[in-house]
Amino acid sequence: MSFLRPPSTGSPRSEWGRSRLLPHLRAGSPASDSGSRVPSAARFMWRLPGRAALRGVRSVVEQRSRAEAASEQAACAMERAVVRCVPSEPKLSLSFALADGSHKNMQRDQSEPLGRALSRIATNALKGHAKAAAAKKNRKNRAQSGGGEACAPEPAAACEPVVKLYYREEAVADDVLNVDAWQDGAVLQIGDVKYKVERNPPAFTELQLPRYIMAGFPVCPKLSLEFGDSASSVFRWYKEVKPGAAEPAESSSRPGPSSAWTETGVAERVYTPCNADIGLRLKLHCTPGNGQRFGPSRELESVCPVEAGPGTCTFDHRHLYTKKVPEDSIIRTVSYNILADTYAQTEFSRTVLYPYCAPYALELDYRQNLIQKELTGYNADLICLQEVDREVFSDSLVPALEAFGLEGVFRIKQHEGLATFYRKSKFNLLSQHDISFQEALESDPLHKDLLEKLALNPLAQEKVLQRSSVLQVK
Structure with a gap:
């Protein structure tokens, strides 16, 4: 000192x-x-x-x-036991990994006494131990039979492990109901292994990468979270190491056909592959969070490698004027008919409407990449779209535009529908009114006179009532 x-x-x-x-x-x-x-x-x-x-x-x-x-x-060294308990559901779920490596997912009544759940866990642990011992014995016998040695003796029968639940270092009584027993921070002990109980941690309920990925176009994973939000979650992107290339020091390995991965340096929800990524698959490692804690991480790999993009697109020049989101006093609006896939794949479309398009250019997977990049590049506050397939809205447009701060609503007509997206930082959705012209004409007293005039001309009435036009009012 x-x-x-x-x-x-x-x-x-x-x-x-x-x-x-x-x-x-x-x-x-x-x-x-x-x-x-x-x-x-x-x-x-x-x-x-x-x-x-x-x-x-x-x-x-x-x-x-x-x-x-x-x-x-x-x-930190404890294993993790994840409990999902929602008041509106009669059952809770319990997920943990046993010492033999098997993963257990259990569904138990919330009103069930804890002792029954612990007894079931002990039974599962004993079964898992027996299976692991039998598998080990079979491997040993195969190895010994190949060398002409005597087979291994039967392993001694294992005893059912002691299973206890502790909260604040005190054992929880067996008559306590599951809904009250499985508290965050409790400790589940199965034999010699301890598990830290995490009740309702952030978790992904849906996580999916797009099927078709092109260089120069944003990759927006489709995800849904429970007890968390994407802004507080952590994302890390990896790409395959090129065949024959030296494995970099920072690469991570995992079993599989191609086990070498290297970090891309991108730690955001959206990743845009470059030309150097062509021919390589992508991997996304993501950890759900809610600003206070993180839940179990998940990994997913792209099904196909990154494909080459079309090069410069017609909208790239327009994007030069829309690099930033407008200030609060300005509202930028974009409206497009994005051509529903149900219409693009007809023989009439290929031979009459769009004969100048190569077949691959009319494929939905290819067009979705272009639609996502063009719409996100405009940094618009309001986006109004027509001819939107239901699957395109939920699987493509929502993940892409949500990642850039927009939220959307959808109204189906017959084979396709309308979608409206709005910037959440500027607008709040107070109400939604989807008006079908046919339904309004037939049921709303306001249009009684018009309907009576149409009745004078049955042919005109038939044509008008066949229209499936819909108006979205927000």
Whole structure:
């Protein structure tokens, strides 16, 4: 410590000793009144308690720090038992991995006593142990039979493991209901293995990559979260290591046909592959979060490798004028008919309407990439779309535009429908009114006179009532 360093002038021992002792000796000590020099032995006696006290305090602090670190390390070393318990559902789910590596997913009544659930867990653990032992014995017997040795003896029957649930270091009674027993932070013990219970952690209920990926076009995963939000989640993108290339130091490996991956450096929800990624598959590692904690991570790989893009598109020039979202006083609106797939794949479309298009250019997977890139590049506040397939809305448009801050609503007509997207930072959806012209004409008293006039001309009435036009009002 710096204050223990003696001054550079005078007697190093006596002057330093006097300066350290005088504040303590002034409380009625004769040595203090006479001003005599304090002997070195006195200096030693007065300094020793201070140093001992410092060492004692330091020792206590270090012991506490080690204990806290050990406690945190033990908690981190625990396996994870994930409990999903929602008041509106009669059952809760429990998910954990047994020591043999098998993963168990259980559904139990929320009103069931805890003892029954623990008994079932013990039974599952015993079955898992028996299966693992049998598999190990079979492998050993096959190895020994190949060498001409005697087969391994039957393994001893395993006992059912002790299964207990603890909360705040106290065992939870067996008669406590599941809904009350499985609390966040509880500890489930199965034999010698301990599990940290996490109740309703953030979790992905749906996670999917697009089937067709092109260089230069954004890849927007389709995802749905429970007890979390995408803004608080963590995303990390990887790509395959090219065949024959040296595996980089930062690559991660996993079993499979192609086990070498390297980070792309992108830690966002959306990744745009470059030309160097052509021919390589992508992998997304994502951890759901809610701003306070994280849930179990998930990984998914693209089905197909990245394909080459079409190069420069006609909308690339227009995007130069829409690089940023307009300020709050300005509203940018985009309206498009995006050609429903049900119409694009007809023989009439291929031979009459769009004979100039190559067959691949009319394929939905290809067109979705272009639609996503064009719409997101406009940074619009309102997007109104016609001829939207139901699957295109839910599987393509919603994941892509949601990643850029827009939310959408959809109204089906017959084979396709209308979609309206709005920027969440500028608009709130207060109400939604989808009006079918046919239904309004026939049922709304406001249009009674018009319907009577149409009845005078049956042919016109038939044509009008066949129309499936819909109006979206937000």
